[in-house]
Amino acid sequence: MKTKLILMAGILTLVSAFTTNQEMGKYFTKNGKVSFFSNTDMEDIKADNNKVSSVLDTKSGKIAVEVLVKSFRFKKALMEEHFNENYLESTKYPKAKFDGKIVNLNEVNFAKDGTYTTAISGNLTIKDKTNPVKTSCTFTVKDGKINGKTVFMVAPADYNISIPGVVKDKIAKEIEITTDLDYEPMK
Amino acid sequence: MAKKIVYLLLILAAIGAFIGYRMWNKPHKDIANAKEDFFISASALSKEYNASEESANAKYLEKVISVSGKVSELQLENADEPTVALATDAEDKTVQCGFKKEFLNDIKNLKSGDNIKIKGKCDGMDMFGGVVLTQCSLIK
Numbered sequence: 604m605k606t607k608l609i610l611m612a613g614i615l616t617l618v619s620a621f622t623t624n625q626e627m628g629k630y631f632t633k634n635g636k637v638s639f640f641s642n643t644d645m646e647d648i649k650a651d652n653n654k655v656s657s658v659l660d661t662k663s664g665k666i667a668v669e670v671l672v673k674s675f676r677f678k679k680a681l682m683e684e685h686f687n688e689n690y691l692e693s694t695k696y697p698k699a700k701f702d703g704k705i706v707n708l709n710e711v712n713f714a715k716d717g718t719y720t721t722a723i724s725g726n727l728t729i730k731d732k733t734n735p736v737k738t739s740c741t742f743t744v745k746d747g748k749i750n751g752k753t754v755f756m757v758a759p760a761d762y763n764i765s766i767p768g769v770v771k772d773k774i775a776k777e778i779e780i781t782t783d784l785d786y787e788p789m790k
Numbered sequence: 791m792a793k794k795i796v797y798l799l800l801i802l803a804a805i806g807a808f809i810g811y812r813m814w815n816k817p818h819k820d821i822a823n824a825k826e827d828f829f830i831s832a833s834a835l836s837k838e839y840n841a842s843e844e845s846a847n848a849k850y851l852e853k854v855i856s857v858s859g860k861v862s863e864l865q866l867e868n869a870d871e872p873t874v875a876l877a878t879d880a881e882d883k884t885v886q887c888g889f890k891k892e893f894l895n896d897i898k899n900l901k902s903g904d905n906i907k908i909k910g911k912c913d914g915m916d917m918f919g920g921v922v923l924t925q926c927s928l929i930k
Contacts, residue, residue, distance in 0.1 A: 631918070633865065633873075633875075633886055633916060633918065633920065634865055634867065634868040634871060634873055634886075634888075635868075636868065636870065651870065653868055653870050654871070654886065654888055654913065654916070654922050654924060656916040656917045656918060656920075657917075658917070667917065669916060669917040671913045671914045671916065671922055673851065673852060673911075673913040673914060673924075674888075674922065674924050676924075679815075680816050680817055680818040680819070681813055681814055683818070694851060694852065697847060697851060697913075697914045698914065785867055785868065
């Protein structure tokens with residue numbers, strides 16, 4: 604009888620050790636934010652996307668982000684139309700993706716509340732082009748949740764995004780992309 | 791004669807400028823008041839998308855869809871786009887419905903299990919097999 608109890612206690616401890624290992628597990632978001640900003644002397648163009656999905660694996664440091672292009676919202680309807688139909692061809696290429704990882708996982712302690720800035724690198728795919736991207740990301744760990752923020756530049760020319768000559772001066776050669784993702788633990 | 795031509799050209803230019811101005815400032819499509827292209831249950835929509843994303847996109851991408859279903863949960867953490875997740879027959883799949891922040895009051899009192907109808911624009915499928923609708927409004 605005693606050995607059975609000890610065995611049960613042992614199994615329960617093992618099981619709870621695995622389940623409370625949540626901080627070392629996977630996190631996700633379905634409502635992350637990605638914005639882009641183009642600044643020229645002629646005009647500023649800005650759009651926000653609040654439907655970004657992402658998975659962050661704190662054990663391996665892997666990050667996957669998917670952006671539905673049609674969820675980008677512009678103030679001007681005509682800009683949104685041109686963006687979708689002419690530049691990104693979003694009916695043909697509905698998603699933009701980032702697949703990468705935290706370069707030095709030991710620079711971040713996901714088990715401890717705090718703010719950590721570290722390098723992430725990976726591949727960014729827009730339309731049918733994939734290019735390597737390296738940028739710094741700031742992770743904020745608080746109360747079991749993780750926020751990830753990045754800012755980096757993207758050149759439309761690198762992704763087969765052709766800007767017609769008429770509006771060339773209205774769109775920056777490099778667009779600033781800002782991401783703000785609030786992750787929660789995967790159940 | 792020359793004067794008449796100049797006047798004509800000026801009028802044409804004015805019309806052109808007016809049309810350009812109107813196009814530049816044209817409003818976003820009013821999804822809430824648009825006639826839906828499809829009326830479908832959350833389960834059926836999710837099933838079609840998870841069976842074939844490509845076929846479903848060809849059919850639903852950019853279209854106005856009225857979806858009926860049970861509330862799975864409210865996702866209000868992103869203040870810029872309060873979201874209602876509708877449940878489907880598949881346990882882990884939802885239809886994600888993003889509302890403009892002006893509609894927060896419409897949805898914040900919804901409870902899990904409520905049967906509701908939502909109209910929105912279909913943006914595609916996310917990495918979790920969830921169908922994403924934006925510009926959503928609650929159909930009373």
